[in-house]
Amino acid sequence: MIDTMIFSATAGKDTNTLLWQTSENSSVIFKQNNKDSLQKIYNKAIDFALQEHVQNLVLVHDDVILENFSEERLNRLFKKFDVVGCAGTTEVSLKAPALWHLMGGGFNSGNLHGAVAHGDENKKHMTCFGEYPKRVVLLDGVFMAIKREVFTKIRFDESCPSKWHFYDLDYSMQCHKAGFKLGVGDIYITHKSPGLQSFTSEFNKGQEWFLNKWKTK
Numbered sequence: 001m002i003d004t005m006i007f008s009a010t011a012g013k014d015t016n017t018l019l020w021q022t023s024e025n026s027s028v029i030f031k032q033n034n035k036d037s038l039q040k041i042y043n044k045a046i047d048f049a050l051q052e053h054v055q056n057l058v059l060v061h062d063d064v065i066l067e068n069f070s071e072e073r074l075n076r077l078f079k080k081f082d083v084v085g086c087a088g089t090t091e092v093s094l095k096a097p098a099l100w101h102l103m104g105g106g107f108n109s110g111n112l113h114g115a116v117a118h119g120d121e122n123k124k125h126m127t128c129f130g131e132y133p134k135r136v137v138l139l140d141g142v143f144m145a146i147k148r149e150v151f152t153k154i155r156f157d158e159s160c161p162s163k164w165h166f167y168d169l170d171y172s173m174q175c176h177k178a179g180f181k182l183g184v185g186d187i188y189i190t191h192k193s194p195g196l197q198s199f200t201s202e203f204n205k206g207q208e209w210f211l212n213k214w215k216t217k
Helices: 038-051 069-076 167-177 202-216
Strands: 005-011 015-018 025-030 056-060 064-066 082-087 087-089 112-121 124-130 134-136 143-147 183-184 189-191
Touching: 005 038, 038 056, 038 167, 056 069, 069 082, 069 143, 087 134, 087 183, 112 134, 167 183, 167 202
Parallel strands: 005 025, 005 056, 082 183, 112 189
Antiparallel strands: 015 025, 056 143, 064 189, 082 143, 087 112, 112 124, 134 183
């Protein structure tokens, strides 16, 4: 049995590679696949986690540095929350542009929580959204840690037409509606990507899908 599996996805050949193992019961698996959507890749990770009796599944972008991650820290946060992230919002207004921080009311709303650094090993700056730990409704998918009791019941919706967007917002909404507790905590990361730079046609299709799905529920 693996206590915690950290899973990341990047473009490349479809393979499973064990990057490193911190202890007998903790491992990191790197999944490479440039053809499938994140929703499909993450569901494959869930299938693998269920098969291997993984207790906690961490889904993280491949361009992220885990600054202070530890199983002890994660387990402490799991005493409060069922799904843990680095950034999220306590309130949501479903509207375009469907970005978690804008749907949460923006930086001056008091609804945003958590912190994420951007940059690299040499230079980085921290964006502090608000106090934490805090229960939220939506999580930024750059880092999502999920208890087994959650990923046993909730999967990523592969009907989303956007391969790289809205997987996190939709999963957050599914978990929230099912009564699971989402929260942000003191897990610090550095994201090497600046994030979304433009609203592509793929993003717009995913946005329409997301808003249509959840505005009626």
